[in-house]
Amino acid sequence: MSFAAQTKKELTLIADNECCRRSELEAMIALNGGVTTSEAKRQALVVETENVATARRIYTHLKELFQIHPEVLVRKKMRLKKNNVYAVWVPTQAEWILSELGWVGLDVGEKSNVRMAGDNGVPVTKLPVIGGRKYKPCCKRSFLRGAFLAAGSVNDPGGTSYHLEISAGTLERAEQLLSLMNSYGLHAKVIQRKRDHVVYLKEGEKIVEFLNIIGAHQALLKFEDVRILKGMRNQVNRLVNCETANLNKTIGAAVRQLEVIKFIDDRFGIANLPGHLREVAELRLRYPEVNLQELTARMAHKVSKSGLNHRFRKLEEIARKLRNG
Numbered sequence: 001m002s003f004a005a006q007t008k009k010e011l012t013l014i015a016d017n018e019c020c021r022r023s024e025l026e027a028m029i030a031l032n033g034g035v036t037t038s039e040a041k042r043q044a045l046v047v048e049t050e051n052v053a054t055a056r057r058i059y060t061h062l063k064e065l066f067q068i069h070p071e072v073l074v075r076k077k078m079r080l081k082k083n084n085v086y087a088v089w090v091p092t093q094a095e096w097i098l099s100e101l102g103w104v105g106l107d108v109g110e111k112s113n114v115r116m117a118g119d120n121g122v123p124v125t126k127l128p129v130i131g132g133r134k135y136k137p138c139c140k141r142s143f144l145r146g147a148f149l150a151a152g153s154v155n156d157p158g159g160t161s162y163h164l165e166i167s168a169g170t171l172e173r174a175e176q177l178l179s180l181m182n183s184y185g186l187h188a189k190v191i192q193r194k195r196d197h198v199v200y201l202k203e204g205e206k207i208v209e210f211l212n213i214i215g216a217h218q219a220l221l222k223f224e225d226v227r228i229l230k231g232m233r234n235q236v237n238r239l240v241n242c243e244t245a246n247l248n249k250t251i252g253a254a255v256r257q258l259e260v261i262k263f264i265d266d267r268f269g270i271a272n273l274p275g276h277l278r279e280v281a282e283l284r285l286r287y288p289e290v291n292l293q294e295l296t297a298r299m300a301h302k303v304s305k306s307g308l309n310h311r312f313r314k315l316e317e318i319a320r321k322l323r324n325g
């Protein structure tokens with residue numbers, strides 16, 4: 001099971017107050033559902049999902065909150081992975097349930113916002129954001145949980161990048177989610193993907209906070225475990241890379257210096273060099289593996305690192321002149 005599916009399964013096991021269950025159901029209907037008018041003007045409420053745990057949750061909420069028995073239909077998706085799509089249908093009393101959830105005086109016949117539910121699903125009218133809606137803190141969390149259950153996904157934390165998103169559909173809905181999420185300081189952003197507006201989080205830390213807000217505590221712990229391990233591994237890798245880079249630099253420089261010195265010795269004899277150059281040449285031959293800093297400590301008179309560097313450049317110059325005859 002993917003990390004996202006595990007997270008959803010965990011979320012559907014949360015026992016909630018009635019107020020919160022209503023908010024969660026509102027979100028699931030808002031994100032994945034709508035009203036269909038296809039059957040001879042009879043308005044049915046339909047909510048579709050590919051996640052079986054989410055479908056069960058929608059069914060249970062409708063049954064417990066409104067004492068109704070929705071129908072559940074299953075079909076295979078035509079495109080892509082041919083996943084199952086579960087549709088929870090409320091063929092009667094749709095208007096009453098929607099008004100109970102806050103969609104009062106809704107003109108569900110309005111065709112401006114028709115979307116297909118799924119790729120071969122029925123045409124449904126997406127429901128608008130309920131104007132002036134204020135959520136209690138407990139219900140705000142539940143609304144976000146419902147939105148994630150219905151239209152959310154999250155990358156496995158072990159993957160290459162952290163990513164959590166909720167596919168909001170309309171811009172209006174995306175802006176609502178954005179403002180709810182950012183009331184917790186989550187730094188959520190919106191991006192448009194074709195006709196869809198997607199609210200997303202990119203920072204590992206904020207994804208962990210979001211999982212905490214919606215009550216996915218098992219998922220949160222797993223995410224943190226993987227994230228901490230990954231962080232440690234990255235730090236170790238960084239240290240190793242740094243050390244290797246420095247070591248290579250030291251060795252590379254020393255090897256070049258030794259080549260120069262040996263060349264001069266062959267052609268000219270280091271004994272014939274001026275005293276201060278002869279000293280560094282002999283020191284380098286005696287201590288081929290140490291870096292410049294360590295070499296300065298072995299000089300008879302105090303010389304700075306740059307002073308020493310300067311002498312090596314002089315030696316290189318001499319070698320070049322010898323080479324060019």
Ligand SMILES: [Zn+2]
Pocket residue numbers: 017018019020021136137138139140142
């Ligand atoms: Zn509540």
